[in-house]
Amino acid sequence: MDVGWSSADQAFRQEVREFTQAKLPAEIRDKVIAGRPLERSDHMQWQDILAEKGWIAGFWPSKFGGHDWTPAQSYIFQEETTYAGAPWLLPFGVNYVGPVIYTYGSEAQKARHLPGIVSNEVFWCQGYSEPNAGSDLAQLSTRADRDGDAYVVNGSKIWTSMAHWADWIFALVRTDSQVKPQRGISFLLIDLRTPGITVRPIRSIEGAHHLNQVFFDNVRVPVENLVGEENAGWGYAKFLLGHERVLSAEIGKGKRMLDRLRSVASAQGRSDDPGYLERLNQLETDLLALEWTTLRMLDAVMDGSAPGFEASVLKLRGSTIVQRIAEYTVDTLGPAALSFDPAGLEQQVNDPNAELYRNMGIVSEFLFQRAPTIWGGSNEIQRNIIAKHALGLG
Amino acid sequence: MKITLNEEQSILAQSVARFVDDRRDAVSWRPADRGLDPEIWREVAALGWLGAGVGEAAGGFGGGRAMSVVMEGAGAGIRYAEPLSQVFVALAILESADAENPYLSEILSGEAFACGLIADMGTGIEAIGSGDDCRISGAFKAVPYFEQVDHLVLALPDLICVLDAQAAGIDTQTYPALDGATRADLSLDNVQVKSVAVLAKGESASVALNRGRVFHAAAVTAEASGLAAKLFEDTLAYVKQRTQFGRPIGEFQAVQHRLADMFVALEEIRSLSLATARAAEDGVPADRRLSQAVVGVIDRALHIAREAIQLHGGVGMTEDLPMGAGLRRLKVLQLMPAGAQTHRRTLTGRAT
Numbered sequence: 001m002d003v004g005w006s007s008a009d010q011a012f013r014q015e016v017r018e019f020t021q022a023k024l025p026a027e028i029r030d031k032v033i034a035g036r037p038l039e040r041s042d043h044m045q046w047q048d049i050l051a052e053k054g055w056i057a058g059f060w061p062s063k064f065g066g067h068d069w070t071p072a073q074s075y076i077f078q079e080e081t082t083y084a085g086a087p088w089l090l091p092f093g094v095n096y097v098g099p100v101i102y103t104y105g106s107e108a109q110k111a112r113h114l115p116g117i118v119s120n121e122v123f124w125c126q127g128y129s130e131p132n133a134g135s136d137l138a139q140l141s142t143r144a145d146r147d148g149d150a151y152v153v154n155g156s157k158i159w160t161s162m163a164h165w166a167d168w169i170f171a172l173v174r175t176d177s178q179v180k181p182q183r184g185i186s187f188l189l190i191d192l193r194t195p196g197i198t199v200r201p202i203r204s205i206e207g208a209h210h211l212n213q214v215f216f217d218n219v220r221v222p223v224e225n226l227v228g229e230e231n232a233g234w235g236y237a238k239f240l241l242g243h244e245r246v247l248s249a250e251i252g253k254g255k256r257m258l259d260r261l262r263s264v265a266s267a268q269g270r271s272d273d274p275g276y277l278e279r280l281n282q283l284e285t286d287l288l289a290l291e292w293t294t295l296r297m298l299d300a301v302m303d304g305s306a307p308g309f310e311a312s313v314l315k316l317r318g319s320t321i322v323q324r325i326a327e328y329t330v331d332t333l334g335p336a337a338l339s340f341d342p343a344g345l346e347q348q349v350n351d352p353n354a355e356l357y358r359n360m361g362i363v364s365e366f367l368f369q370r371a372p373t374i375w376g377g378s379n380e381i382q383r384n385i386i387a388k389h390a391l392g393l394g
Numbered sequence: 395m396k397i398t399l400n401e402e403q404s405i406l407a408q409s410v411a412r413f414v415d416d417r418r419d420a421v422s423w424r425p426a427d428r429g430l431d432p433e434i435w436r437e438v439a440a441l442g443w444l445g446a447g448v449g450e451a452a453g454g455f456g457g458g459r460a461m462s463v464v465m466e467g468a469g470a471g472i473r474y475a476e477p478l479s480q481v482f483v484a485l486a487i488l489e490s491a492d493a494e495n496p497y498l499s500e501i502l503s504g505e506a507f508a509c510g511l512i513a514d515m516g517t518g519i520e521a522i523g524s525g526d527d528c529r530i531s532g533a534f535k536a537v538p539y540f541e542q543v544d545h546l547v548l549a550l551p552d553l554i555c556v557l558d559a560q561a562a563g564i565d566t567q568t569y570p571a572l573d574g575a576t577r578a579d580l581s582l583d584n585v586q587v588k589s590v591a592v593l594a595k596g597e598s599a600s601v602a603l604n605r606g607r608v609f610h611a612a613a614v615t616a617e618a619s620g621l622a623a624k625l626f627e628d629t630l631a632y633v634k635q636r637t638q639f640g641r642p643i644g645e646f647q648a649v650q651h652r653l654a655d656m657f658v659a660l661e662e663i664r665s666l667s668l669a670t671a672r673a674a675e676d677g678v679p680a681d682r683r684l685s686q687a688v689v690g691v692i693d694r695a696l697h698i699a700r701e702a703i704q705l706h707g708g709v710g711m712t713e714d715l716p717m718g719a720g721l722r723r724l725k726v727l728q729l730m731p732a733g734a735q736t737h738r739r740t741l742t743g744r745a746t
Contacts, residue, residue, distance in 0.1 A: 001669045001670075001672055001673045001676075001678065001681075001683050001684070001687075002672065002676060002678075003395050003396065003397065003672065004395050004396030004397075004672070005395060006395070072395070272743070274742055274743070277741070277742040277743060278738075278742050281686060281689070281738070281741045281742060284682075284683075284686055285686040285687075285689060285690040285693075286690070288666065288669065288683055288686055288687065288690065289662035289665055289666050289690050289694075290662070291665075292662075292665035292666060292668060292669045293661055293662055293664075293665040295395065295397065295665075296397055296661075296664070296665055296668065298395070299395050299397040299398060303398065313657075313658050313661055316658060317658060317662070380651070382654075383650070383651045383654040383655070384647075384650070384651075384654075386654040386657055386658070387647075387650035387651065387653060387654045390654075390657055391630055391650075391653055391654065391657060392634070393630075393633070393634070393644045393645070393649075393650045393653060394644070394645055394647075394650055
């Protein structure tokens, strides 16, 4: 079964595959495949390698440092690199804030912020959710009050992935509380070294630290760090979501996780177990359906006929399938999944052959994979979007 | 990528959809008390739909993708789908075995009605002897519209041949079936194959059998795709119009989320059906992914059919609406020989 890739796309796939095989450091690859938590340096080392090749922001326009990749090329790049065991290319700079800046930002903002993303020198994080504004994000209450040439920011952001590693945060803040909630939100770029910012770690259920709460206490942000118009931030936030719509399915990652499931089953002597085969086939079928749905939507995006809700379909299914593979891999381990030592897992010198820690990595990933159905607009929100925009209900 | 239909295929899709839609009244959803309607079949042949299943050298204009287009359109009108499906499988086998055999033109014109039977549909199938004395034994269950069939086109691993449906040694038991077709269990006892009716042997037979398998999978998934779309669209329209507690039931989130999940399932059905159509178009060997696509499509389509009945409430249980007929037809596609259940067993190493 082949979707009929062009010869240029096939050549690009081959190039990405060979590059990844040659350049991805083995210790990072093993860590990713084992499901062990990555450190900042793991991400940065791989992204430096990509930056040197010019592949951090491939889909960006060339005048901002990209290569004008087609959506098909972005898809191929992500599928090939993640399947090979490369770390997730952190999206906060390249996929999220970068396109917002080059689309809506000032010339000074473009000059100041875009090069640091392309060269992988500046680490960004995203300040959206708040303790009282999750799925109902428009209710956010972190305030930015104008005072001379600065906004004074007060409040807090939560579930902020990797804020403890980041240099900058882009944040949605309330600049008008007298209007409809969506109309009083602005999009601010904030240097995390500014006085008044505190980052508090949050340990998640797998025992790792990637989430944070970020507190803002009278933080002065220069007005030139406002992106676009004041009170127009909600529109930029929605624009941002469209930028990785065909990537959210994470096909390469799903395939990699199925490979690991097969190897776990083989090691446990369960490869011929009818119950295992039934479940494996179901997961493979789910991934096959997701892959071809992604390809259909990719095709629609490229010929301009995409209906606009494809991100919701892919996010809904992609998150669910990866979650199921992760849990079934633990189930296949059986009692071997019972050892669990998050601190040890982080400190352990990387050794893919150390069975105890390999199994803990699988358990750790199962726990972490509860998150995708919650983040990025929970799956309940995605169903609301489909019902409203695709089906005309409600 | 080759995903979007070309202009010719789009026109074909529209014409099939219009034909089926115009005859919605004539196409009863209820179980039939008769077999294939010869009038309807002549009309289908005159429209040239059958040519979608084979290439120009064999007298047609299509291939895997065009056949899927016809099957998807026909899927919305259950009565057309089954006879088309079995004829498309027959044509695919015949084209592969020998593109110049005389059966092709007879079938394409609607003059003769054929049924394609692949080895996976039978049990205990054996071909004994060779040359003028080749004999076939074994059983095929639930062959649709057998009473109207002129030619049985048989694809075995090393033999492609055509049997006269009236041939001596074919014992039949005919019954009305779950989906409204009449079906027959065939028992073949040393049925003699005329030497002129042997179309391929050895390697080329195995290639033709593979083509029959892939086209069968593509036909089943395309039909289920068209049928699931019809059930979904009717249900979506119904929840917008049916009022309870003072508002359309489609305004309740509990209902909306079920419709959203049905919509996603339908998108995935279309994707898997496209994958099988591409496999038929490219002439690739039947593999695990082909079987997974069939299983994935039927599982999802059955989900949509069950939800369609549930969301229609009491009226979904009646024959006034197509929901019940849809569920029955999809159960047939699941349970028939070489259907989704057979594919599932193949995948898990528990062959039937």
